[in-house]
Amino acid sequence: MNYPPKHHQDNDINHMIDVIKTYPLATIISVKDNQPLITHLPLVYKDGTLIGHIDIYNPHAKLLKDNNDVTIIFAGPECYISPSIYSTTQLPTWNYIKVHLKGKVQAIESKAALKQSLITMTEFLEAPEYKYVLEPDNPRLDRNLDYIEMFKIEITNWEGKFKLSQDKKPSDTRAAREELVRVNQESIKQFLDRVFYPSKD
């Protein structure tokens, strides 16, 4: 089977962990009755596991337990690659970095563990400046504990999809890399102005 092309796969687990830590908002997919349930949540990586929390009213919450199967996507940067950036003749394509994981998920019932994991996750997300610290005695935190559930995913399968023009001559691979950096620095302001206009005070 000629798919996916080997040069677009990266099996270096350290690279995949870097994606997970740099782009922690995961897409979590469970399946029930042949239908996917999809939720977007930040996950914290630790020793082959992923920790997260879900709104108890989210129908997906009922599936994040009991050693159920779960699929997780972490999405790094992406961009359209115009053939105009290459020195050789190529067809248009999209480059991207995605990590696909499979795992088994358990619910963690302890409210003490839930509270600590929220504090740990906040510390992770606030790095490196730590402009905010989630304190254990924060009253909003305690009120929230009844409305979220904690889960832990044991990762059973790792797949690194690093589609980055690796099969081109080195100067073209570097051109594609520069394009990825450039596109990912474009401002989203014009897009936001079209789809989201919060009211003035």
Add this chain to the structure above:
Amino acid sequence: MNYPPKHHQDNDINHMIDVIKTYPLATIISVKDNQPLITHLPLVYKDGTLIGHIDIYNPHAKLLKDNNDVTIIFAGPECYISPSIYSTTQLPTWNYIKVHLKGKVQAIESKAALKQSLITMTEFLEAPEYKYVLEPDNPRLDRNLDYIEMFKIEITNWEGKFKLSQDKKPSDTRAAREELVRVNQESIKQFLDRVFYPSKD
């Protein structure tokens, strides 16, 4: 059912179409035997349908036909929202724009239609500068036609997840908006330096 919160949902179809056109690299999910198959491909929107192409060697290709169910995610910008950006007391959160669609997918067998749709897609992706034009007589294009299949998705359900701090006081909603713009302009260069180092010439 108190989920998802109504203020985080946007039912304006024009906003969702803007996300689809601005962030066309979609995550396509099919389910077979209770397992998800996931492929990341650009899709072109037209009159309630989405057109795409898939590598014939991709096992997912076999499911993109026969009026099968399909779920599609389009992912707009996202960012961690530190409570430090607000003037009021809040808990940490992630903001994001995602569009979730459900549809029915058919294979389009005609090679002429496939060729034209690749030219149309390239024109769409090259806008507005059109530095590259995919010509009908491009020899690489003709050689490729045997290795990809075209599909067309009829959208049956639209869901706009615009989680953007809409329930906060307006000055805090605007602060979250500015944070989304700021974070999405940070350079990805350091991250790429850690996970992808193409060889020198």
